[in-house]
Amino acid sequence: MIARRKNRVVNPPEHCPLGQCLSIIGGAWTPNIIWYLSSQSRRFSELKDDLQGISPKVLTQRLRKLENEGIVNRKVMPTSPPTVEYSLSELGKELKPAIEAIVAVGEKLKKIKTAEAILGA
Amino acid sequence: MIARRKNRVVNPPEHCPLGQCLSIIGGAWTPNIIWYLSSQSRRFSELKDDLQGISPKVLTQRLRKLENEGIVNRKVMPTSPPTVEYSLSELGKELKPAIEAIVAVGEKLKKIKTAEAILGA
DNA sequence: CTGTATCCTTGGCGATACTG
DNA sequence: CAGTATCGCCAAGGATACAG
Numbered sequence: 001m002i003a004r005r006k007n008r009v010v011n012p013p014e015h016c017p018l019g020q021c022l023s024i025i026g027g028a029w030t031p032n033i034i035w036y037l038s039s040q041s042r043r044f045s046e047l048k049d050d051l052q053g054i055s056p057k058v059l060t061q062r063l064r065k066l067e068n069e070g071i072v073n074r075k076v077m078p079t080s081p082p083t084v085e086y087s088l089s090e091l092g093k094e095l096k097p098a099i100e101a102i103v104a105v106g107e108k109l110k111k112i113k114t115a116e117a118i119l120g121a
Numbered sequence: 122m123i124a125r126r127k128n129r130v131v132n133p134p135e136h137c138p139l140g141q142c143l144s145i146i147g148g149a150w151t152p153n154i155i156w157y158l159s160s161q162s163r164r165f166s167e168l169k170d171d172l173q174g175i176s177p178k179v180l181t182q183r184l185r186k187l188e189n190e191g192i193v194n195r196k197v198m199p200t201s202p203p204t205v206e207y208s209l210s211e212l213g214k215e216l217k218p219a220i221e222a223i224v225a226v227g228e229k230l231k232k233i234k235t236a237e238a239i240l241g242a
Numbered sequence: 243c244t245g246t247a248t249c250c251t252t253g254g255c256g257a258t259a260c261t262g
Numbered sequence: 263c264a265g266t267a268t269c270g271c272c273a274a275g276g277a278t279a280c281a282g
Contacts, residue, residue, distance in 0.1 A: 015173065016153040018220070021227030026147070028275070032137040044244055052136065058275060060245060081243040082282090094229055099139070101222035105215055106142030112212060149255070165264050176256060181265060202263040203262090 021098065024069060029054055030062050031099055034088065037072060038096050041087035071095065142219065145190060150175055151183050152220055155209065158193060159217050162208035192216065 025031045029051055036042055036050045048059055063086060066072040071092035075085045088096075146152045150172055157163055157171045169180055184207060187193040192213035196206045209217075 016156065016171075017224045018152045018156060018227060020231060021223050022152060024230070025223070031139045031143060035137065035139060048244095050137075053276095055276060055278090056245060057247085057277090061275090076244095079243095082245090084244065091230070091233065094226055094233075098219070098222040098226045101219040102142050102146075103138045105219045106139060108215055109145075109212070110141060112215075169264095174256095176258090177265060178257090178267085179255060182254090197264095200263095203265090205264065 021095075024066075024071065025095060025098065027062060027065075029058065030066070031102065033059075033062055033066070034071070034092065034095055035099050035103070037086060037088045037092070038099065041085050044084050044086070047086065066092070142216075145187075145192065146216060146219065148183060150179065151187070152223065154180075154183055154187070155192070155213065155216055156220055156224070158207060158209045158213070159220065162206050165205050165207070168207065187213070 025034065032051055033047060036047060042050065044059070044063075047063075048054060048056065051059065063072060063074070067074050069091075070089055073087050073089050075087070077083045077085065146155065153172055154168060157168060163171065165177075165180070165184075168184075169175060169177065172180065184193060184195070188195050190212075191210055194208050194210050196208070198204045198206065
């Protein structure tokens, strides 16, 4: 069930093919979180550093959501001070091709725009 | 330049690899619009029908934005009543692999969750 | 270090009515 | 048919402070 609130449809082009997956990777930071986790597991503050500018509140929110969806694993190390390792679950790794495709297109668009700027100006 | 508002960072994990592309396909309806345009060109009301539930205001907004970004082409036919054809530009077609990857992952996740529901319950 | 708690702003989107 | 115009909601996210 995709997010509904009262009778207000929040998100859902449910009948369209993309809704489900996008509700996972659709946040402002989420895809980048997945991206950084895809190459290696990271600790909370490492992610916070990777995603410079994210507030701890939001990072926690995103990670909790991803954890609940079974996309990331959270592993608390019994150290002091505590360290927590986040990593992509097997399910989470399914998202990699999509993320990679987005990244690839992003790079391509950037190149095209740069070329246009040079040629056009 | 990715959307900033005053000193408030709205969207931008700019330094991360995904920001640029996601700002294009990141809306609630946008990826589906691109999806429907990817197989064939569509008229305004056809899209409105495909994306059942979208308001004309939002559809116009999205299409205008995509047009400005050079993702879609808008072609007004000199008929009465007017008909307008939207299609993906060459640039827009670059987005297809990303959208397709998202769709593919979406389907896969659905299957996995379905299987889990059957096995687990 | 890894988070919670609070408060606030904002832009995306819905609903509806109207126009050329 | 293909849009504009208005109004208003609200959840995502920012800033900051605090806690185990």
